[in-house]
Amino acid sequence: MSGNKQDVEELMQDLRGQIAAEGHTEKELEEARKLAYLDGSDKGPEFFYPELAAKARYLDTHYENPILFAPEGNPVKVALQKLILKTVGFTYFRAFRHQNAFNKEVAGTVEELTAFIRMQEKENAALREQVERLEAQLKGKAE
Amino acid sequence: MKKIGFVCPWFGWNIPGGAEAELRGLVTHLAASGLPCEVLTTCVREFRSDWGKAAYKQGAVTERGIVIRRFLPDHRNREAFRNAFTKILAGELPLSDREEADYLAGSVNSKALYDYMDTHREEYALYVFLPYLFGTTANGVAVAPEKSVVIPCLHEENYIRLRYFKERFSKVRGMAFLADAERAVAESAFDLSRVEKAVLGAGVDTDFTPDAARFREKYGIREPFLLYAGRKSRGKNVYTLLYSFERYLQEHPDSDLKLVLIGGGDIILPDSLEGHVLELGFVDATDKYDAYAAADLLVQPSRMESFSIVIMESWLCGRPVLVHGDCAVTKEFTLRSGGGLYFEDYFEFAKAVEYLTSHPQEASEMGARGREFVLENFAWDAIVRKYTEFFRRLAGE
Incomplete structure (x- = not known):
């Protein structure tokens, strides 16, 4: 198998020698290299929005309002709170549950949107490079 | 046991x-x-x-x-x-x-x-x-x-x-x-x-008999062609293949070379490639093996493969491969088998395509070495x- 490796590497050296003999400029070599890496996998999160992501994470962990508070204070206040809980608690609990469910959906949606923005920004960065490359090609033709 | x-x-x-x-x-x-x-x-x-x-x-x-x-x-x-x-x-x-x-x-x-x-x-x-x-x-x-x-x-x-x-x-x-x-x-x-x-x-399944002529007749392809097989996505570095091929055609205006794509996924083809690229989508296993055999070479531009069954299948059909030099696994297989070449920039891509399409005897020998490698190991x-x-x-x- 080492013979095969040697054969391939020798042929690659031969092809690289032909490329070198063509006398490409550094810029042309750089452009040629960029063309081999259009999958975006070597790019970091250059356009990532850390503040937005942090806010989305805050929403994701703080969307729920506590429904039930333990009555506290002086005996009159405690009695009053218990009375309120017993009389209008049913409506009050239901409203809070609805609100919490809504908040959960909002927090989840915001989190998904920030993830989507990150993906779009990566895609945009790769496309921006392609546009630059095409512009450089057009410019080269015009010259 | x-x-x-x-x-x-x-x-x-x-x-x-x-x-x-x-x-x-x-x-x-x-x-x-x-x-x-x-x-x-x-x-x-x-x-x-x-x-x-x-x-x-x-x-x-x-x-x-x-x-x-x-x-x-x-x-x-x-x-x-x-x-x-x-x-x-x-x-x-x-x-x-x-x-x-x-x-x-x-x-x-x-x-x-x-x-x-x-x-x-x-x-x-x-x-x-x-x-x-x-x-x-x-x-x-x-x-x-x-x-x-x-x-x-x-x-x-x-x-x-x-x-x-x-x-x-x-x-x-x-x-x-x-x-x-x-x-x-x-x-x-x-x-x-x-x-x-x-x-x-x-x-790798080895029990099949490909027919290059059957593929060319079925799809009406007479010209030499590069083959890409697999999911068409940015993650598979398909745009490198498309834009490298586009530039290759610009620099070789007399070339009648085509690019055939098989597999799922959506990509945006540059307008300039219209008529030069044939997108077949999903094909059945027979057509897939026939396509490997009919192609001048298979191009695997992906940089993230843990095995790559498509290069094995291309070798089993006797055709060489061109892989990305930055993918450790496909490069390793290519070097060990002697079944193809690799590229790390456009110039290497172009030279490798030129070589493999203009040296049919050597290309076939590479394919044969690849086949031997697969049968022996996989x-x-x-x-x-x-x-x-x-x-x-x-x-x-």
């Missing part, structure tokens, strides 16, 4: 995925050779399904001679998982301990499966897990690490940097790799000093022998 339990997040005879196909082939061929094999999995249908939803009934069924035991998947905390997952994708590493735990807990898991493995451990010689990055593997190996073997199917990616994988994989009994390059990546990411390791490869009888020896050694037999 006691049973070998193959543990995976989902199992089906027609579900997509490279690791899924590898598992199907491995279990089927090992069982046919007489090794007692079972599949232990969840009731989830496949990768694209809801990982917390059961699509199959729980319980054991026997299909094609293989016992498949399915267990109900656990409830998932999708919000916490999504948070960790998006950070991994964006490369915001390291994650906190909490986030790593959220990622694994929110992956596909089944407590019922882990309980079964625990209570029936004496019935099994080994538990074999694949691929590495799901909860069924990371949490499953913790049940009986002394009899756990992982076939990770990994490549250089952000997931392998999670500390949980490093900690849990350092204690398993064995790890089997598809290529030397994959083993090198794993050893750089995990502590495998006490783990039995072996590079065993993956099995035909199913060779794979069954290697895996059986490895499993028996780990099981102490």
Whole structure:
């Protein structure tokens, strides 16, 4: 198998020698290299929005309002709170549950949107490079 | 020998995925050779399904001679998982301990499966897990690490940097790799000093007879052509192939070379390539093998492959390949076999295409060397022998 490796590497050296003999400029070599890496996998999160992501994470962990508070204070206040809980608690609990469910959906949606923005920004960065490359090609033709 | 339990997040005879196909082939061929094999999995249908939803009934069924035991998947905390997952994708590493735990807990898991493995451990010689990055593997190996073997199917990616994988994989009994390059990546990411390791490869079906003329006649292609086979996506670096081919045609205006694409996925073709690219979408197996045989060469531009079945199939059909020099695995196979060339920039791409299309004798010899390499290393009888020896050694037999 080492013979095969040697054969391939020798042929690659031969092809690289032909490329070198063509006398490409550094810029042309750089452009040629960029063309081999259009999958975006070597790019970091250059356009990532850390503040937005942090806010989305805050929403994701703080969307729920506590429904039930333990009555506290002086005996009159405690009695009053218990009375309120017993009389209008049913409506009050239901409203809070609805609100919490809504908040959960909002927090989840915001989190998904920030993830989507990150993906779009990566895609945009790769496309921006392609546009630059095409512009450089057009410019080269015009010259 | 006691049973070998193959543990995976989902199992089906027609579900997509490279690791899924590898598992199907491995279990089927090992069982046919007489090794007692079972599949232990969840009731989830496949990768694209809801990982917390059961699509199959729980319980054991026997299909094609293989016992498949399915267990109900656990409830998932999708919000916490999504948070960790998006950070991994964006490369915001390291994650906190909490986030790593959220990622694994929110992956596909089944407590019922882990309980079964625990209570029936004496019935099994080994538990074999694949691929590495799901909860069924990371949490499953913790049940009986002394009899756990992982076939990770990994490549250089952000997931392998999670500390949980490093900690849990350092204690398993064995790890089997598809290529030397994959083993090198794993050893750089995990502590495998006490783990039995072996590079065993993956099995490839070799029982077919391609017909190049049949493909050219069916699709009306007379010109020489490059072939791309597989999912068409940015992640597979397909745009490198498209724009390199576009530039090649600009610099070789007299060339009648075409590019044929087979497989799923959506891409945006540059207008200038209209008439030069033939997109066939999904084709049946016969057309696929015929296409390999008819092509001047197969181009595999992906930089992230843990095996690449398509280059093996191209070699089996006697045609050379052109792979990306930055993909350790495909480059390793190409160098070992002598079955093609590699490129790291456009100029190398162009020179390699020029060479392979203008030296038919040498190109055919490369294809033949590739075929010999596949038959020697990855035909199913060779794979069954290697895996059986490895499993028996780990099981102490």
